[in-house]
Amino acid sequence: MKTIFRHILITGGFLSLMNLMPAQEITVPLRFDRYYDYEELIEAMKALNRAYPRLTHLDLVGKSEENREIWALTINNPQTGNELDKPGVYVDGNIHGNEVQAGEVCLYFADYLLKNYGKNPRITALVDKNAYYVVPSVNVDGRYHFFNDPNTPSTNRGLRRPHDDDRDGLFDEDFPDDLDGDGNICNMRKRDPFGQYRTDPLDSRLMIPVKPGEPGEWTLLGQEGIDNDGDGQVNEDSEGYVDPNRNWPYNWEPPYVQRGSDNYPLSGVGLKALANYIIDRPNIIMAFAFHNNGGMFLRGPGTEDQGDFPRNDVEVFDYLGKNAEKIVPGYRYLLSWRDLYSTYGDFGDFMDNIVGAYTFVGELYRTDDETFRSPGESQKQEDEGSMFTENTSRTKERLEFNDHVVHGDLYKEWTPYNHPTYGEIEIGGWVKMSSRLPHPFMLPDLVHRNAAAVIFSSEQTPEIKLEVTETEKIDRNLYRVTVRLSNRKAIPSLTYHAVQKKIHEQDILKVHGKQIRVVSGGRLTDLYRNRVVYKEHKPEIQYLQVPGFGKIEFQFLVSGKGEMQVEYTSLKAGKIRKTVSLK
Ligand SMILES: [Ca+2]
Ligand SMILES: [Ca+2]
Ligand SMILES: [Ca+2]
Ligand SMILES: [Ca+2]
Ligand SMILES: [Zn+2]
Incomplete structure (x- = not known):
């Protein structure tokens, strides 16, 4: 109840206004210099189906935890045969709610095949050859809440299955809060002579750790928010956490082995519906599941103990993966457990081992593409640390990109705020639509190249x-x-x-x-x-x-x-x- 109350308090008025506004009409060919929220994404799928009724149909896969519809668009030319008598190509995205551009890649892939049918001979042959199953948003609740609620670039990943993270008897009672009402969850900092950070002399927005004996200037207070339930902790229990990409019924492990896996496989109602949808299409031989970020095409297995696939399968993965690397510059073709990390109960293992499909996970976007440098200048390396580590030459370059290429869209300047617990603080940092998502001007390039990687693999289905x-x-x-x-x-x-x-x-x-x-x-x-x-x-x-x-x-x-x-x-x-x- 407290969660609901908080949402009404902070965003309720704004949301109810938005609900009254008529949806912007979506026409084909679709535009990709913009993002589609949950409702617009469904509208875009319906628009494709209306424009190409002979080549497409829409299927309701099922409903989510919060009763939102999960839709699949099938592209199949019935004049060249029944769907199930053709190789099936499955493409999905946005199983992690915040990884929204994966949905645009799926939409673009469908839009591109359809608008080029009868025009480009290679695409025409490709549409005639395979059956395509496109699910642009798997985690529909996550997509809805990512667009409609304040967030960081990394929040709203999980399923909307309430979970008492701090075991106080209350479920999801203390989300981060958008204190300044700008739609973003940024960071809080407070002036403090005993703080562990001081202002970076090269860019006053950044902070660097103080050396021993040096006076401090700032204490970092974490994500924007207040203590909603008055338990002395700030933002300690937000949605879930069930990770929809750890809840699949192959090589699943309980949460004490794999965080986010939930009590049993396919406890996610939308995931279970999707598993049934896929099992009903045993012709699927190839799959791409899009996420963000980092610029990778990952193949399984998810864990080392499974051993590698037979050599002949690895050759197929290598052929497709190495070509995908060339189609999307900067992206790397990698083996997930070895080159990234181990995952139990992920979707790729389900597809490889239950469905028998060659499956890639596409990790979309590289912040390395946010460039601000002269032709001769080499790329500035991240010094160390995670992707959100401040105070590196790369972060400075990203700020220059923010300042001079996108004119402040990606970074919120530090702004004073009077906090109920901390007093005078400042709120600032990278905004929701940054860091893992390309600026809309870069989106057309991202969706095209990644769709082209899927098209390359689609051309390689058996003939x-x-x-x-x-x-x-x-x-x-x-x-x-x-x-x-x-x-x-x-x-x-x-x-x-x-x-x-x-x-x-x-x-x-x-x-x-x-x-x-x-x-x-x-x-x-x-x-x-x-x-x-x-x-x-x-x-x-x-x-x-x-x-x-x-x-x-x-x-x-x-x-x-x-x-x-x-x-x-x-x-x-x-x-x-x-x-x-x-x-
Ligand atoms: Ca709790
Ligand atoms: Ca905010
Ligand atoms: Ca609290
Ligand atoms: Ca809070
Ligand atoms: Zn992901």
Whole structure:
């Protein structure tokens, strides 16, 4: 109750005014020099669906903790086949509520495919080839609250599942507070001769630690706010914390091992709905999940103890990942547990291990792109510390960028404020729409390049060709039939990991006919010396995987005459059927 009261007290009047305002009309092609809040994002998806009714449909995935709708946009050309008979490409974003530009990348990807359909031949072929499942905002409550509430760049990540962080019997009772009403949660500092910091002589907005014996100037008081529940602590219990990217049902661990995992996997109602949505689309072979920040394309596994994927899968990841690095300059292709940190119960592990899809996490944006330097000048290095460490040459450069490139949009100048507990203080620092999000003028470049990385990988989904390369009559009513399945793309018809772990059924090649009988059949391992690994039982049905950039061949001895059907069926790479006449 106290939380609700606080929100009404501070932002209630402003919010109710906003709710009365008519939503700005959203038209296609969509604009990307702006951000879309939750409602606008849904409107944008509906606008795409209205503009391209033959190529798209909208599905309600489910509802969130706070009853907001999670929508998926499917792009599929029904004239080139059913969705489930094509390779599925899944793209989502914004599972962390504050990582909002991930939603714009998804919107842009959809908008770009659709507006170029029938215009750009490569995009046209790409739309015709795959089924695309686009979920621009997974954590819809997080997106809503990030835009509508005061925040730092890093708050509102989790699910809206109340949690008593300080175990005082009250749930989410002491959020940070927007004391000066500017929509941001910034930082507080107080003049104090015994403080641990003094003003940086190079930029008075920054502070540097005092050396032993030196007089102090400032004490830092943390995030903007007051002690809402009067327990003597300020801002100690805000939303959650359930991390929606630690709540997935593969390699899940309880919160004492993995912070934010919650009491059991898929306790998040929206996440559970999304898991069902994905499981209902077993054709998904490739996935991108967008986050911010740092400029990375991460692949799994999430933890070292899982061991690496089979070598052939690593080759596929490397091929896609190294090309993604080139498409988005400055981004690095990395192995998540080794190059970043270990995660239990994350979405990528679920997709790799339950769905059998090659999955990348795209960490969008690099503050390194906030430049202010001459051509010859090399980039100033962060001295040390975390991404929010003040007092570094990089931070100074970012402030110059703020001052001269975006004219103060990203940084709030220190401003006096009379605090109920601390007295005369100052509030200032990086604002909500900074630090992890590009300024809107940089957004079109970010969304295009990252969508292009997804497009590169989408072009590499399996393209299987079935050829009956030989029907040789070797005796009266006995034929030798050779079938070749080839794939001219990088991604195999199913992952090697899926084959090794038996995640789902393999592809099936079936030879049959009314007047024929398959006497023997098996995989042709050496075409020139005619070596065949025969399958003893039911030789007319062969299980297989078609490799990337390669082929697999089978040889059958068939008795009888007349029509012979050759059928290839794959969970992820479609269906092909050929009829051959034996005579
Ligand atoms: Ca509490
Ligand atoms: Ca503020
Ligand atoms: Ca408190
Ligand atoms: Ca507070
Ligand atoms: Zn994230």
